[in-house]
Structure formats: structure tokens, C-alpha cells
Amino acid sequence: MPIFIDLFLTFAKIGLFTFGGGYAMLSLIENDCVEKKKWITHDEMMDVTVVAESTPGPIAINCATYVGYKKGRLPGAIIATLGMVLPSFIVILLISKFFDMFLEITWIANAFHGVKIAVGILIVDAALKMLIKMKKKPMPIIMVVCSGVAMILISAFSINVSSMVLMLAAAFTGVIVFIIGSHTKKEKKE
């Protein structure tokens, strides 16, 4: 099978059959692209995961782009990414067209009132999982608390500050703390 068709079908299959988003897909990508097709090595897969976590955007897209580029340069990257996106694009398009209609049925509306509870719990859970993995040093802990409190205040008083401003400030603080830290280390050595 030509590599471009193979790339498209492999990622379309992963995109269509994995529930639970990017992290759930990693094991499928590993299974298909590393073990079955041998497109990338296990070490490369580990590298992509680390890169995907440190770069913006959907983790699944990061992986698809990486593998696609590896096997077919720019066209490969485009085709693999398209394959990843297309199935869920079509599914969601259909659902979004009919969802309002479904919500008018009372028991379905009630079901979704219940689902709202789950969404809140899942988001808190995702944050807690990230918190457990985080290095427990003073700086990151202060950052978590500050940004969390700031976000709640912003929303409670409807202050017009985007969370992107908070993120830029946090990145900036990270660099400043690093520069100050390496200066004090130097002074201690001297």
C-alpha cells in the first residue's frame, strides 16, 4: 500500500476508534506505528510524547504530525493529521446538528443535567492527576495556587483579563526566577 494511503488510514482508524482523547490514543499509536508498522522506534515515541506535552495543541495531533513527517515529509504530515481529525470532525458535525432537538425531550434533558455533574468532576480529576505528577517544589506550588485563585477572582468579579495573560505572566515569571536563581548560584560559588 502506498505510504500516504497507509498513513491516512492508520490515523483515521486511531481517530475513529479511540475514546478518551489524546492520552488514550498514545497506546494505540504506539501499537500501530511502533510495533506493527515500525514507522518510528519506541524511543522516538517517548520523545514525541514529551514534546507533545510541552507544545501547545492536541497531543494526538502532535503525534500524527510527527509520524507523518517522519515517513512522508510535509505531505505525509498533512495527510496523517487530516486522517486523525476527519472521523471525529464528521461525527461531531452530525451530533451538533441534532443535539438541540434531543434536548427538548425531557428525559434526555434530565440525563444531561446529570452529565453536567460528571464534567465538573472529570475536570477537577484531570487537574489533580497533573498535580500529582508535578515536582513538589515551592515555585510550582505557589504558581498553581496563584493562578487558580486569580482565575476564580477574575471570573467571580467578571474582570476582563484573559487566562492567556495569566499564562504569559507565568512563563515570564518562570524565566525571571530561573535567571535570578542561576545568578545567586554563581555568587555562592564565588
Add this chain to the structure above:
Amino acid sequence: MIYFDLLIGFLEVGFFSFGGAYAAIPLIREVVLAHGWMDEEMVTYMIAISESTPGPIMVNMATYVGSVKGGIPGALIATTATVLPAFLVILLIMVLFKKALQNKYVKAALGGLKPCVIGLILSTGIMMIIRNCNISLKAKPDVLTIGLTCVLAAVYFGSRKIVKKGISPIMLISVSALVGVVAYGILPR
């Protein structure tokens, strides 16, 4: 112009969502509410649908919002805008800056960014629960929802003590739907 707003809004989301779909939730919620594209309730439903359908959750959310506000062209624009930054960043890293992520200043910036993202996600989740339970200074709290939230959270987190991985997110969503049908259908609000 809605297409232009969708493009800019979701480019921002795609560019600032460090750490996957849950990192994108605070951003998407903010963009959608700020433009008045959906109300808080629909945003929550949209997140639930995106989590329980196949594919990358962030892509699902973008497609959903785009489709509701601008039909198929809207969905195409929002989805492309969300995917594009991730696509370009990976290409850039692979082609030009293989060592970019090992740079000490990049590492320091990410070191500040990641805890901030965790704080944003945590507070967004807590705020969504508080709003959902109608807890505020003025209104009467929704006691039934508070009760259900406690029970479902106990089941979700408690299940990890019994089964190794606990119940999956999709499982929790299905159980909550069932609980919603029974509780909100039978008990008075």
C-alpha cells in the same frame, strides 16, 4: 464577522493549550462565553459530548462550537485553527529547532507555564461544580445537585480503591446520565 472571530478565537486556543484537551477547556470556555456563542450550560454539554465521542477532545470541542455558530464552514475554520499551531510547532521543532525544548530558557518558561495551567484547570473545574450546584450569595443552592455531586465524586474516586484503574471517564458520564434521568425525573427540584 463570525468566521473571522472563530478563526482568531480558536487560533488562540490552539496556541495556548499546553498539556492537551483539559488545558484547552478553560480557554475554550472563556472564548465561547466572551463572544456569547453559547451559554454556560451548553458549554458544559459540549464538553461532555466531546469527551464521550471518539477522537481528540480538543478537536471535537472546536468542531462543535464552529458547527453551531457557522455550519460546516464554521466547523472547518474552528477545527483548522485549533490544529494548525500544534501542526506548525511540531514541524518547526523537527525541521529547524531539534534542540529547542532543551534550551534552558524554554525549559524555565515551561516550568512556569505548566503549574499555571494546572491552577487554571483546577479552578475551572471547581467553578463549574459551584455554578452547577447554584451556590452563590444570592440564590438558594440546589441541594439535590450538591448531594448527587458528592455521591458521584465518591463513586468515581472511590472506585480506584477497589478496581485498579477505577471507572473510566466515559463510564462516569454514562452513570451520571442515568442518575440524572432518575433523580431529576422523579425527585422534585
